[in-house]
Amino acid sequence: MWNNLFISYELKSDEQDRTKLDQAIESLGNSTQLHDTCWYVNSPKNATEAASLIGSFIEEEDVLVVANTTTDSATWKNLEEKREIRVKQNWKR
Numbered sequence: 255m256w257n258n259l260f261i262s263y264e265l266k267s268d269e270q271d272r273t274k275l276d277q278a279i280e281s282l283g284n285s286t287q288l289h290d291t292c293w294y295v296n297s298p299k300n301a302t303e304a305a306s307l308i309g310s311f312i313e314e315e316d317v318l319v320v321a322n323t324t325t326d327s328a329t330w331k332n333l334e335e336k337r338e339i340r341v342k343q344n345w346k347r
Contacts, residue, residue, distance in 0.1 A: 256283070258323040259304055261293045266315040275311040282307065301329045 261279055265272065272291075279285060282304055283297030297304060301322040309331050312318055321328040328345070330338065 255298070255324070257297050257300055257325065259283075259293075259295045259297050259299075259301060260321045260323065261295060261304065261308065262319045263291050263308075263312065264317040265291075265312070266317075267313065275308065278308050278311050300325065301327050305329045305331060 259282065263275065265275075276287070276293075279293050279295060282295045282299055285293055285295040287293050295304070299307070301320040305318060305320045308318060308320070312331065314332065316331075317333055318331040319328065319333065320330070326346070328341070330341075333341075
């Protein structure tokens with residue numbers, strides 16, 4: 255199954271190089287950069303698999319969100335707790 259992934263990230267350090275992170279996102283499949291830190295990718299990987307791969311290129315203070323619109327699922331790394339709670343409360347299943 256191919257998945258429609260929307261990937262968004264926020265790097266806290268201005269000095270961090272986004273090149274390897276963006277290359278990792280592009281390696282997931284047919285990708286389109288929607289704006290600086292938001293991508294659409296059609297990928298054989300699911301949200302968890304994509305986040306695991308991309309997560310190795312972010313620091314502990316950076317934020318990563320991967321939403322799979324094909325399966326109506328999402329995962330994230332380092333999302334602020336109040337935002338994580340809000341998403342979980344409102345996610346439609």
